[in-house]
Amino acid sequence: MTDDWANSRAEPGLDLHLELPRGGKTEALAAAIRGAVREGRLAPGTRLPPSRSLARDLGVARNTIAEVYGLLTAEGWLLARTGAGTWVGPRPDAAAPPRGVEPWIVPPLDLRGGIPDASAFPRTEWAAAVRRAAQTASAAELGYPPPLGLPVAREALADYLARARGVHASPARVAVGRGFGDLLAVTARALHAGGARTVAVEEYGHQSHRDILSAAGLCIRPLTVDGDGAVIDELDADVVLLTPAHQFPTGVPLSPSRRAAVVDWARRAGGTIIEDDYDGEFRYDFRAIGALQALAPEHVVYLGTASKSLAPAIGMGWAVVPDRMLESLAEARLPLGRGADPLTQRALADFIAGHHYDRHVRRQRAAYRARRESLADALADIPGARLGGLAAGLQCVVELPADVSEAEVVAATAREGVGLQGLASYLPAGRASRRGPALVVGYGAPPEHLVGEAFAAIANAIRFAPRAPGRG
Numbered sequence: 278m279t280d281d282w283a284n285s286r287a288e289p290g291l292d293l294h295l296e297l298p299r300g301g302k303t304e305a306l307a308a309a310i311r312g313a314v315r316e317g318r319l320a321p322g323t324r325l326p327p328s329r330s331l332a333r334d335l336g337v338a339r340n341t342i343a344e345v346y347g348l349l350t351a352e353g354w355l356l357a358r359t360g361a362g363t364w365v366g367p368r369p370d371a372a373a374p375p376r377g378v379e380p381w382i383v384p385p386l387d388l389r390g391g392i393p394d395a396s397a398f399p400r401t402e403w404a405a406a407v408r409r410a411a412q413t414a415s416a417a418e419l420g421y422p423p424p425l426g427l428p429v430a431r432e433a434l435a436d437y438l439a440r441a442r443g444v445h446a447s448p449a450r451v452a453v454g455r456g457f458g459d460l461l462a463v464t465a466r467a468l469h470a471g472g473a474r475t476v477a478v479e480e481y482g483h484q485s486h487r488d489i490l491s492a493a494g495l496c497i498r499p500l501t502v503d504g505d506g507a508v509i510d511e512l513d514a515d516v517v518l519l520t521p522a523h524q525f526p527t528g529v530p531l532s533p534s535r536r537a538a539v540v541d542w543a544r545r546a547g548g549t550i551i552e553d554d555y556d557g558e559f560r561y562d563f564r565a566i567g568a569l570q571a572l573a574p575e576h577v578v579y580l581g582t583a584s585k586s587l588a589p590a591i592g593m594g595w596a597v598v599p600d601r602m603l604e605s606l607a608e609a610r611l612p613l614g615r616g617a618d619p620l621t622q623r624a625l626a627d628f629i630a631g632h633h634y635d636r637h638v639r640r641q642r643a644a645y646r647a648r649r650e651s652l653a654d655a656l657a658d659i660p661g662a663r664l665g666g667l668a669a670g671l672q673c674v675v676e677l678p679a680d681v682s683e684a685e686v687v688a689a690t691a692r693e694g695v696g697l698q699g700l701a702s703y704l705p706a707g708r709a710s711r712r713g714p715a716l717v718v719g720y721g722a723p724p725e726h727l728v729g730e731a732f733a734a735i736a737n738a739i740r741f742a743p744r745a746p747g748r749g
């Protein structure tokens with residue numbers, strides 16, 4: 278026999294269905310939650326209701342719920358952090374997901390590389406821009422958009438990029454897409470159609486970007502990254518993808534001599550540089566490093582995105598391309614489906630023209646600057662830990678003492694509900710790391726009131742990591 282609490286009102290917006298076998302309340306409830314996790318009804322990462330509201334819904338004492346949460350946390354079924362709540366942990370007995378179907382789990386405290394603070398998203402101003410877009414779009418703008426984007430968006434972006442990032446831009450040379458990834462795919466296909474076959478890519482970076490380039494038919498050649506950015510002397514390819522303002526994820530800018538060297542390479546070899554300016558707006562120590570594109574507009578495809586400055590959900594990116602590539606870019610667009618949706622393009626144009634974009638970036642620059650200072654403070658007294666790449670962006674690198682394992686520190690932070698990645702995980706498969714153990718810490722995403730806790734969890738994971746003297 279079972280008692281059945283269907284759709285109990287655990288807290289606004291969160292219904293928890295639990296079947297409670299007969300028996301002592303604590304054990305019965307623990308068994309019910311274990312069963313729900315085992316059967317996959319409560320997925321990893323699901324946040325459980327606060328003990329007070331679950332107790333009220335189930336008609337049991339609050340202490341019973343606290344005891345059950347404590348028991349299941351000790352057993353590893355649940356994860357908990359003071360202030361952040363309780364959520365379902367990874368299933369210890371989980372069968373491997375089918376190939377290519379990774380579970381989509383956002384860690385409760387998300388410190389993966391370079392995700393912005395969603396709690397700071399300018400909801401009111403953005404909603405007003407979307408509303409105006411819907412109310413004022415012309416009949417043509419409500420139809421299928423031109424392949425390179427709506428004129429109004431291309432104009433606003435050309436104006437903004439020239440003013441704020443020093444890009445040589447005119448509306449005719451701006452293309453709008455669904456984000457960086459989308460425009461990288463379009464650019465890669467256009468370059469392949471024009472005869473390019475190889476692309477050099479900084480050895481540290483996103484596998485998804487390497488996959489996009491490979492899917493376009495380009496063969497990847499990894500480029501070493503050192504303290505001055507990508508090693509340009511190694512360049513032997515038709516195209517190079519770079520993050521010159523703030524290498525992702527190591528955080529170093531491409532040095533002035535290497536900026537000059539890569540432009541020289543492009544002119545000499547007829548090569549194309551794809552500049553990924555993903556977080557160029559966020560520079561903290563001195564004036565922003567201008568876009569590399571300004572040095573050689575006829576050799577650089579400049580790509581930017583709203584994913585860091587506003588939010589990934591906006592789904593907007595922009596390209597400024599050499600004149601000679603405009604036609605091939607428009608042709609490459611078609612087989613890849615339409616780009617950004619026209620109403621969002623219009624909303625972004627309105628948001629930029631009303632200077633809301635500038636205001637938001639300036640506000641966030643100050644907020645992120647303060648966060649990186651708290652991170653530096655939290656890690657200041659840990660012997661052997663060193664921060665790098667802090668001068669810009671939303672992520673930095675924490676070099677670990679040489680006798681500590683990157684994977685063990687990542688696992689220890691995960692147990693505290695803090696999700697981040699080791700530096701080595703950004704290398705392509707099979708490429709050996711030439712650097713010591715390090716963490717990539719994205720400090721943009723956690724809500725302001727949990728930032729301190731997240732940083733303390735990282736500091737503790739390093740401080741109490743097992744030491745293996747042979748490793749160093």
Ligand SMILES: Cc1ncc(COP(=O)(O)O)c(C=O)c1O
Pocket residue numbers: 390391455456457458459483520525553555581582583584589593594
């Ligand atoms: C290095 C780098 N480039 C570009 C992007 C933006 O990509 P998208 O516009 O597709 O979200 C990201 C976002 O994570 C990034 O880390």
